[in-house]
Amino acid sequence: MxxxxxxxxxxxxxxxxxxxxxxxxxxxxxxxxxxxxxxxxxxxxxxxxxxxxxxxxxxxxxxxxxxxxxxxxxxxxxxxxxxxxxxxxxxxxxxxxxxxxxxxxxxxxxxxxxxxxxxxxxxxxxxGGGPATGPARRRSLTASERLVLVACGCRYLLHEANPRPVPKREAAALLAELRPHEPWPVARVDFVLATVRFRLTAEGVLAEDTGDDGLLRELVRSATLVPPDLALLTP
CATH class of the missing domain: 2.60.200.20 (Tumour Suppressor Smad4)
Known part of the structure; x- marks a missing residue:
């Protein structure tokens, strides 16, 4: 049943x-x-x-x-x-x-x-019959960080072939449409990516030379970001 x-x-x-x-x-x-x-x-x-x-x-x-x-x-x-x-x-x-x-x-x-x-x-x-449980440890994100990372990493969450990060200027423009009452300069998007990358590097999760692609792949791999997060991009 x-x-x-x-x-x-x-x-x-x-x-x-x-x-x-x-x-x-x-x-x-x-x-x-x-x-x-x-x-x-x-x-x-x-x-x-x-x-x-x-x-x-x-x-x-x-x-x-x-x-x-x-x-x-x-x-x-x-x-x-x-x-x-x-x-x-x-x-x-x-x-x-x-x-x-x-x-x-x-x-x-x-x-x-x-x-x-x-x-x-x-x-x-x-x-059932594949991996039975989720990852041992998901990474902690603030609501604002999650929104920015989903905007930059939506192609990974869509499981596209050979995904790449959304350019920061495009991500900032999308966020400005979604949250018009907030300022969304490119520098803010860049700051969020750098902050999360620095935090995961300090925790030993990422290598020091990891770029945005490696950061987003790790967040998807660890199920810190999951496909239902794409709903954050729906007006």
Whole structure:
């Protein structure tokens, strides 16, 4: 029997303690489900809340009412696109409605549904049998630091192929749109990156010559920054 995951549940990127081998955990911004490894189980996701197990992009008409399915066959969980909008897997792999289902590896996988205006709606999936728990230690960030780092590191959180830091000038412009009541000079963005990098270097987490790319990769690797943080960039 499926177990409901409430809205606001911790990101699956932090791991799922005591996840049974073969179990499936699926989570969006509005909640999700956990199901066991029973064969032929199908978990439906899409924007029409009454018709699906996990609601994704509820108010985005570009997302289909029944956008996709997570199903288990021959001991493996797969994702299939049954809607109009493309699904994006890590490394920028696109899954269209005419494509064969994609096999999900054990552990954590973020899926993104392309919506209106270029927005991407996140569906987190965790398959039991991969790493069972989250990282031993997440790094502490203030709310302001997290916002700046997400703006600079959004390409990493989107799991794009070969991501690079967003240029500081672009990040500052985005932050000015999101928080127009605050000053966002490029120097402020640079100061936050330098402050966090200095702190992690002092803790022995980063080498002294680590640049912005290395900093952002470490914050994503340690799940200090997780894909649901991308919601901070939504007006």
């Amino acid at each position: 499926a177990e409901v995951l409430a809205s606001g549940h911790a990101s699956l990127a932090l791991g799922v303690p005591r996840a049974e081998p073969g179990s499936l955990h699926a989570l969006s911004a509005t909640g999700g489900v956990t199901v066991g490894a029973a064969e032929e189980r199908v978990v439906v996701f899409g924007r029409n809340r009454p018709e699906v197990d996990v609601c994704v992009g509820e108010h985005d008409v570009r997302v289909s009412r029944r956008q996709g399915e997570l199903s288990r066959h021959d001991g493996r969980w797969c994702v299939r696109n049954t809607g109009r909008a493309p699904l994006r897997l890590p490394e920028s792999r696109l899954l269209g409605p005419d494509d064969e289902p994609a096999v999900l590896a054990g552990g954590y996988t973020p899926l993104f549904v392309r919506g209106a205006g270029g927005r991407e709606h996140l569906l987190e999936v965790f398959v």
